[in-house]
Amino acid sequence: MRRSIAGFLAIQLLVPANPALAYLKFGTSVGGRQVTLKWAQTPVRYFVSSRNAVPGVTVDDFQAAVGRAFAQWQSVPTSSIAYQFAGLTSALPGDDDGLSTLGFRNRPDLDRVLASTNFLIDAATGALLESDIFFNSTFAWSTAAAGEAGRFDLESIALHEIGHLSGLGHSALGETELREGGGRRVLGAEAVMFPIAYASGSIAGRTLKADDIAGISDLYPDGGFAASTGSVSGTVTKNGQPVFGAHIVAFDPVSGSMIASFSLNAQGQFSIDGLSPGPHVIRVEPLDDVEIDSFFDSSPTVDIDFTVMFFDRLVVVPRGGDRPGVAIAVTRK
Amino acid sequence: MMRPAALAFAMAIATTVFVRGAEAQPALALPGRVELAGGVLWMGAQSLGSRDANLTTGTGSALRLFSSSSDLAGAPALEARVAIRVAGAIDLEATASRTKRDLRTRLSNDAENALGATVAETVDQYVVGAAVVWYPQSRRLNPRIRPFVIAGGNYLRQLHEAATLVESGETYDIGGGVKWFLATRTRKRMKAIGIRVDGRVVVHNKGIAFDGRRTISPAAAALFFARF
Numbered sequence: 001m002r003r004s005i006a007g008f009l010a011i012q013l014l015v016p017a018n019p020a021l022a023y024l025k026f027g028t029s030v031g032g033r034q035v036t037l038k039w040a041q042t043p044v045r046y047f048v049s050s051r052n053a054v055p056g057v058t059v060d061d062f063q064a065a066v067g068r069a070f071a072q073w074q075s076v077p078t079s080s081i082a083y084q085f086a087g088l089t090s091a092l093p094g095d096d097d098g099l100s101t102l103g104f105r106n107r108p109d110l111d112r113v114l115a116s117t118n119f120l121i122d123a124a125t126g127a128l129l130e131s132d133i134f135f136n137s138t139f140a141w142s143t144a145a146a147g148e149a150g151r152f153d154l155e156s157i158a159l160h161e162i163g164h165l166s167g168l169g170h171s172a173l174g175e176t177e178l179r180e181g182g183g184r185r186v187l188g189a190e191a192v193m194f195p196i197a198y199a200s201g202s203i204a205g206r207t208l209k210a211d212d213i214a215g216i217s218d219l220y221p222d223g224g225f226a227a228s229t230g231s232v233s234g235t236v237t238k239n240g241q242p243v244f245g246a247h248i249v250a251f252d253p254v255s256g257s258m259i260a261s262f263s264l265n266a267q268g269q270f271s272i273d274g275l276s277p278g279p280h281v282i283r284v285e286p287l288d289d290v291e292i293d294s295f296f297d298s299s300p301t302v303d304i305d306f307t308v309m310f311f312d313r314l315v316v317v318p319r320g321g322d323r324p325g326v327a328i329a330v331t332r333k
Numbered sequence: 334m335m336r337p338a339a340l341a342f343a344m345a346i347a348t349t350v351f352v353r354g355a356e357a358q359p360a361l362a363l364p365g366r367v368e369l370a371g372g373v374l375w376m377g378a379q380s381l382g383s384r385d386a387n388l389t390t391g392t393g394s395a396l397r398l399f400s401s402s403s404d405l406a407g408a409p410a411l412e413a414r415v416a417i418r419v420a421g422a423i424d425l426e427a428t429a430s431r432t433k434r435d436l437r438t439r440l441s442n443d444a445e446n447a448l449g450a451t452v453a454e455t456v457d458q459y460v461v462g463a464a465v466v467w468y469p470q471s472r473r474l475n476p477r478i479r480p481f482v483i484a485g486g487n488y489l490r491q492l493h494e495a496a497t498l499v500e501s502g503e504t505y506d507i508g509g510g511v512k513w514f515l516a517t518r519t520r521k522r523m524k525a526i527g528i529r530v531d532g533r534v535v536v537h538n539k540g541i542a543f544d545g546r547r548t549i550s551p552a553a554a555a556l557f558f559a560r561f
Contacts, residue, residue: 175388175396175444188388188396198391209389249386253401253438254543256384277498279454281386281401281438285445308447310440314454316493323497 026119026167028126035126037119038167038219043082044131046070046165047089049103054137057104057154059088061143066102069158072206073166076213078229078274080222081166093132096120100130100165102158104137112183114139114197115157117164131165133158140200147203156198156205163193168215169295170195172247173260176289184290190258195294210257214274225274230317233271234326235263236284238306242268243330245292245302250315251281262287262295277319282311284328306330363424363468363479364517365524365560368416372556374430376535379405379550381436381543399443403543405456405550406435412554416466424466428485432458436493436541454494456541460504462487477514483507483531489540502539508532512558525560 026037048063057065063085070083086099093101098120107113113136120130135141135157142151174189176196186196191211198204217225236246242263249260250272263270286304287295296302311328383402387395410432416424434456441449464485474480484507491500510531517525533552542548 173388175398186391188390188398190388202391202393204389204391204393251386251399251401253384253403256387258386258398279436279438279493281440281452283386283399283447285447308443308445310447310450310452312450312452314436314438314452314494316454316495316497318497321497 026164026169028121030124030126036167036219037121037126037128039081040125040127042080042220043084044100044165045084045086046100046102047086047091049092049101050088050090051092052104052106052137054104054141056148056151057141057143062103062154063088065143065155066158066162068206069155069162072159072208073162073216076208076216078213078217078223078225079220081216081220083162093134094118095132096130098130100132102133103135104141105134106137107134108138110136111138114152115161117161128167133161133165147201149201152197152200153203153205156192156203159192159206159208160197163212163216166216167219168193168212170290171211171215171260172262172287172290172295173209173211173249173258174289191260195290210255211259214259218273227320228277229274230277230319231271231273231275231322232280232282232315232317232326233269233322233324234328236268236270236328236330238303238330238332242266243303243306244268245287245296245304246270246306246328246330247285247287248272248328249283249285250275250317251283252276252278253281254278271322275317277317279314279316282315282326282328284309284311284330305332307333362421363418363560364514364519366418367561368414368418368424368558369561370412370414370416370529370556370558372412372529372554374410374412374432374552374554376408376410376432376434377551377553378407379537379548381405381541381548382546384543397442397444399447400441401438403436403438405541406437406453408432408434410458410460412556414464414556414558422468422470424468426464426466426483426485428460428462428464428487430458430460434458456494457492457496459490459492460487462504464506477527479512479514480509481512481531482509483533489537491540500540502537502542504535504537504540506533506535506552508534508552510554523559523561527558529556529558530554 027034093103115135117133140151141154142148143154147153171191171193173191174194175187176184191209236243246263248270251258261272285308288304292302381403385400386398390396410430412430414426414428416426419425435453436456437453439451467482487504489502489504512529514525514527535550535552537548
C-alpha cells in the first residue's frame with residue numbers, strides 16, 4: 001500500500017522467527033508455521049483492467065506505465081522474478097477471480113491511500129495465487145515522461161506496488177518531516193519500497209535502488225546472487241536488553257549504496273543480505289520516520305527510544321558468506 | 334621555444350659536461366655481487382576518497398544522510414630485499430614486505446545528529462616485487478656513502494580483517510636513498526655491511542581502492558644490509 005501521507009496499517013507483515021531472513025516480507029501462517037508469501041511459479045501473469053480510465057491516463061497509457069514498472073523489477077540480474085502481460089480484462093482489481101489485475105478504483109473513503117495491493121493465498125502452501133493492485137482514482141494521475149505538477153506519477157507508484165505484488169514489504173530507508181496539517185512529507189528516500197510517496201509531480205520514484213534490488217533478489221535469487229553477495233548479522237541491545245524493531249543500515253563506502261533491515265525478533269537479532277563484498281559502515285536508528293504499523297503489526301513492541309549511532313567498527317562482508325556477531329549497543333535518548 | 338642556434342649551443346654544452354664528467358668520474362665498483370637487506374619500511378597514509386550516504390529527494394537531487402571519508406593509515410612494515418649486481422652500477426632486487434594497516438572511515442555530518450565517529454578494520458598487507466637500483470658515480474662523495482636511485486613494481490595482496498576477503502593489485506615505486514658502508518672487507522666472504530635509507534613515492538593500482546582510481550602515498554625505509 002502506498003499512501004500520500006502516513007495512514008493506517010493494511011499490510012500483514014511477516015516477522016520471521018529466523019532473523020537470517022532479511023527484509024520485510026509478507027507472511028502467513030500455514031499449519032502453525034510462518035511462511036513467506038511468494039509466487040511459486042513465474043512468470044507472474046497480470047491483466048490490466050479496461051474499466052475506469054481516469055482523466056489524463058488512457059488504458060493504453062496505463063498499460064505502458066505498469067509495463068515499464070514490471071520490466072524494471074524483471075530486469076534485476078540477480079533475481080529470477082518474471083512477469084507477463086496477459087491482456088485486458090473487464091474485471092476490476094479486488095475481484096477474487098483468479099486473475100491478477102491492475103486498474104483504477106474510485107475510493108474517496110481512502111483519502112490518504114494512493115494505491116493498494118491485495119493477495120489471494122493458497123492456505124495449504126502459502127503460495128500466492130492472485131494479487132491485485134488498485135490505484136485510487138480519487139487522486140490525479142499522470143503518465144507523462146517528465147511528470148506533471150499536481151498529479152501523481154503512475155509508473156512510480158506502480159513500481160512500489162509491484163514490489164508488494166512480488167512479496168516485498170516496506171523499507172524504512174528514508175527521512176520524513178511532520179506536516180502542519182498532519183501526516184508526513186518525504187525529505188528523501190533510498191528505496192522504492194519506502195511506504196510514503198514523493199509529492200505529486202515527482203518522478204524520482206521510477207528507479208529501483210540497491211535496497212529494492214537486494215530485497216527482490218533475496219526473495220527470488222538467481223544469477224549467482226548468493227555466491228556474489230554476503231550478509232552481516234548480529235544483535236541490537238539497550239542496557240543489555242534486546243531491542244525489537246531497530247532499523248539497521250549497511251552503507252557501502254565504495255559504491256555509496258545503502259541496504260537496510262530491522263532487528264526482527266525478541267532477541268534483537270538482525271540480518272542484512274545482498275551486500276556487496278567489502279567493508280561496510282553500520283548505522284542504527286529508531287523507526288521514527290514512518291508510522292510503525294507500516295512495517296509491523298501491533299503485537300511486538302517496537303523500541304524507538306534510542307539515539308542514532310554508528311557501530312564502532314568497519315564490518316567486512318565476505319563473498320558468499322555471513323559476517324556474524326555484530327553486537328550493537330544503543331543508548332537511550 | 335628555443336631557437337636552432339641556441340639549441341645547438343645548449344647541446345654542445347651538455348655534451349661537453351657529460352664527456353668531462355665521464356672522464357672525471359670513473360665507475361666505483363660496489364663490494365660483492367649479492368646483497369641481503371632487511372629492516373623497517375614506513376608506509377605513509379593512503380587516501381581512499383570521500384563518499385556521502387545520500388537519499389534521493391522528490392526532485393531527484395541528493396539529500397545527505399551522512400558523510401564518509403576513508404584512508405589506509407600509515408604503518409610500519411617489515412621489508413626484506415635480495416639484490417644481485419648485474420652491471421657495475423646496477424643491482425636487480427627481489428623484494429617482500431608485510432604490514433598490518435588500519436582501514437579507517439571517518440563519519441560526520443549526520444542528518445539525525447549521530448555523533449561523528451572513526452570506524453576501522455585491520456588489513457593484513459603483503460607485497461612482493463622486483464626493483465632496479467642504479468648507483469650514480471661520483472668521486473666527490475665520501476667513499477663510505479653511495480647514493481642510489483630505485484624503481485620497481487610489486488604485486489599487492491590485502492586481506493581484510495579475519496581474512497574475510499582478499500583484494501589484490503599492484504604498486505609501483507620510485508625513489509632514492511643512500512647506503513652507508515659501515516665496514517668493507519675485500520678478502521672475506523662477506524664483503525661489506527651497512528645501513529640503507531631511502532624514500533619512495535608509491536603508486537597503488539587496485540587493491541583496496543574505494544573510488545577505483547590510482548592513489549599515491551609516500552614511503553621511507555631503513556634497512557641493514559650485507560654484501561657477499
